[in-house]
Amino acid sequence: MKLQHNLGGLEGLPQPLTLEKRVFVEEWEKRIFGIHVAMMGLSNHLGSALPEYPIAEVPTAFRDEWTWADLRTGAEAMNPFDYFKFRYYEKWLGGITQFFIDKGYVSEDELAAAVGAAAPSPDGAGDAIDDQVIDYLRRGDSPRRDVAHPRFAVGQKVRITDVPAGAHTRLPGYLRARTGTVQRIFEGDYGYFVETGDGIGDPMPIYIVEFTPHELWGVRAEPGANTLYAELFEAYLQPVEENQ
Known part of the structure; x- marks a missing residue:
């Protein structure tokens, strides 16, 4: 990581280290974390993961792979100046948002129009999706x-x-x-x-x-x-x- 992604071992950084100990500083950060976890619990790669999940049977419109590696890649693809400017979960939000735009799930115009609007009500598939995400939280997935x-x-x-x-x-x-x-x-x-x-x-x-x-x-x-x-x-x- 030759740019902003790993600063260990370097001297003369422009800002002092933060000693903030709270996991979530703002309430909205919890929601971003939840979105990320839900995406991992619905990721296509779980169909061949250990343990194996019945991903193909889950009635979700999300049909891509999403792991910690994808989150890091998306966040670190930000402009270096933005990377230093934004807070930790703002970087998460940027990476996740760009992923949905790149994959065609939503457009930038649709996102702009949705700002401040009420969240849509879940449909009948919500229970099955929730069950899969909860199963993932209980069993997890190993990269081994x-x-x-x-x-x-x-x-x-x-x-x-x-x-x-x-x-x-x-x-x-x-x-x-x-x-x-x-x-x-x-x-x-x-x-x-x-x-x-x-x-x-x-x-x-x-x-x-x-x-x-x-x-x-x-x-x-x-x-x-x-x-x-x-x-x-x-x-x-x-x-x-x-x-x-």
Whole structure:
């Protein structure tokens, strides 16, 4: 994430960190969160997910995939200046709204006309949709799709890739081209649901990689026995030998 999407490890940020502890600051934020959860509970990918849901039988007009990855991709596609200007759930609202426009569920003119209008009454399909969303809340969905098939071993030195960042990535910018040591391999192959364009999407192993502060920040690293650990998809790792 080379722009606004991951600022860890960077100095001189223009604004102080907020210590706000409330999950929802405004009442409308709860509704945005609920819309997102309902979309996940009705997502097409659940038909082949673990556990499997009877999505094809649910009488909903929503016939697309929506996951946390889609939410992040939509929010991070915002203009960087808007990204810093808007609050957390305003970014959610922007990403969700653009998704509905792009997929043809609603137009910008229809959205503008609906502002301030009363919400439509639910039809007879509402109960079945509610049951599916509640079932999803109870059972959830796991990105794990298989046992792990790791290319790297615990204790192995690896170098992090520096591929061009697309609209979304799960690779923090300050780790790019740095060398670390594999400390743990998670037990499964995990999918990300969205193809990011920089290597992740299909199921693959995930590792915990250890980095020394000196490796990351050189002479600016603080003294002491400090260590940084990062969870990284296998596509972001290369054996050190390939880069020598």
